[in-house]
Each structure stands twice: as C-alpha cells, then as structure tokens.
Amino acid sequence: VFSSRLPPSFAPNRLTVAVSSRKRPFLDLTLSNPTLASLDYTEGYLGALANPVARIYDPDPRGLAGARDAVLRSYRRHGVEVREDRIVLSASSSEAYSWLFKLLANPGDVVLVPAPSYPLLDALAGLESLAVHRYPLDRSHRWAVSAHLVAHEVDSLKAAGCRPAAIVLVNPNNPTGTSIDRDEFEALLDLAEEHGIAVISDEVFLDYRFDSSMSSIDVAAARASRGLVFSLGGLSKAAGMPHLKAGWIVAGGDQTLTDDAMARLEWIADSFLSISTPVQVGLDELLNAGAMVAADIKKRLRKNHGTLCEVLGPVPGIDVAPLTGGWSAVVRVPAVIPEEEMVLRLLEEADVLVHPGFFFDFPFEAFLVVSLLCPEGVFREGTQRLAGFLERL
C-alpha cells in the first residue's frame, strides 16, 4: 500500500541505536539546534507573533508584501540587492527545495548534489520521485565546487540517457564551509545554460561566512544575469529560529526565464500556502532580533573553532580545517580504524558524541564532524576528551 518514494527500511543506524540505548550522560558535539544551545535570545522576541494584524487571513501565494520586503531588507544588510517580485516565502528551506524540485523536474529526473555535503537532499529528492547523483567537490581546494568536475557528471548522466534537472550548491557548504568561487560560478552557469539545467544555491548559512573574500559568491541568484538560479534562505539559520518555520526562495538569471519560473512557482506555492500569517507579519522584527542571535552565534563559532585548534592542534596526525563558513568543523584524523567504530568507541569510552565523515559522503576516511554551536564549556571539555581519545587510539 505504500509509495516507493519512501526508503525501503527505517532501521536506525548504529550510532543512533548507541545513543538511544545509553544510560550515562554524554557531551553532544553534534548539537545543531540553536534553541537548545544556551544562546541569548532577546527577551520577548516571540511577541512579534502576536501582532493583531495577523488576525486577518488574506494570503498571497508568494508571501505577504511586507514579509517579502523584510527579506529584501535582510539581504540589503549584506549589501545585496534582490527584487521583491523575485521572492517566494515558504515554511522552511527544506520545503523550498521540494517546491523547486516540483518546478524543475519530472519523476525519474536527476538532481546533482555535492559530495561531501548535508545528507538531507536524498530524502527531499526521493519524495519527489527524483534520483540524486553526487558530484565530487575538489578535495585539493578545501572541498570547493569545481565546474569541471560537475561537467564530467553531467556528461556521464546524459550519456546514460538521464535528464539532470538541477545542480544544487550548498553555499557555504555544510559541513566543509566552502563557498563557490566567482570564476567557477560563471563556468557553472555556462554548463547550466548549455544543458538547460537550473542551479539551486542553498544559502542558509549566508550569515556565517567567515571567508567573505571578493572572489566567492554570496547570493547566487543576485549575481546571475543568465540561466535560472535560485537562492535559498531561512529563519532557521539566519535568525537561529528553526521553530518559527519561515524560509525563502530568491530567483534570478535570465529575465524571461525567471519571469516564467516565478509564475509557475507562485502556482505551486498557492497549492500549499504553508507559511503562517503571524510569522509573516512578524518577519521584519524576527529578522532584526535574529541578527543579534546570529551575531552571538558567530562569536561562539569563532571561539569554539579557536578551542578546537588549540586542543587538537598539538595531537599528531590531526588536521582541523580552517573556519570558512557554517556551524560545523571538519577534523581529519588518521584512518587507523573505520570512522563508524571510532565514533562508537568515542561515545562508549569518552562519553562524547561526534558525527563520522561518511554521514556527509566524504569520499574516503577518516573525518570527524563537530558542531561549533555547542556552549563553550561543553565544547572545550568535549574536545579535550576527543584529543585524549585520539592520542590513545
């Protein structure tokens, strides 16, 4: 009776089983929920949801004009101009992906996603009856996007008779933090135009770019004057408010193509009307309060990354990637035992939880991924235990 779009098995992985069967407390260096990270949210920020204007339900499929304007102004704070009529609001960036997949792809088409990267794309694409095909990031450039490597995958898909419908960028990437270089982006647009493929740039970590050099792309949709490019953002990371459920899509590229895309996207959004009125009415205030939360988060990410370098730096054979973007840090460790065994033993022997690199599709072992969002005290203690464990290994 069930759809084949769902996974054939829901069996939890070994790490999930180990965590759920534990009796002793442990230090969680995978924490990615900002509402549980002891951050200082402005007193009463939820008051933004109690505006009496929100009593009236008068939806606009693209999102209320005032809310789209709030998004536009948040981009302006980054020095980026986007057009209000090129914005569509959704309940989250995950939902935004699903709308874009409906817009761009037919069942059986293929979505190109980076590896290593965030694993959510498999589920989102599968739910739209799409296949995911990974393109490798350039390991010699800290896992940056190389248009040449993407082109190779597009060619092999086409040779196999598949239709690539979208190229996904995660910019900055989760967990490697790398943003796409300007020249690579232009080369990617050439490729996308040549083959009629849209580009989806997941920019949920836009506010956490530590390497904001002029040569990397911040908001892809605003930087493209050809092809069809979508940038994704959301309250979840921009304001540390995943519980309020607001995301957005910004479209850009060729004028006519973008106009067509917006008309279709509006139709899709109209079928759901999923973002709530109170969050739209309060969006400007939430984004303003959230800018302070984001500033606090940024401070913490820097501090914890410093701790990571200080504590793990002296351990032989360990490489801590520089802080370039996002909320995670990637640590390369000697592959003396398989990653899975390493994280299970770390949990058992040192009461510390980290993620193994294979969760993020690193092409070889061994990598560990830690969240820099953890409260500083927990983070320091956790990394000290991790260092001790690695030294004993």
Ligand SMILES: Cc1ncc(COP(=O)(O)O)c(C=O)c1O
């Ligand atoms: C790269 C990336 N994209 C999208 C999401 C999902 O964000 P949202 O809460 O807006 O669905 C996450 C969440 O961690 C993420 O890391």
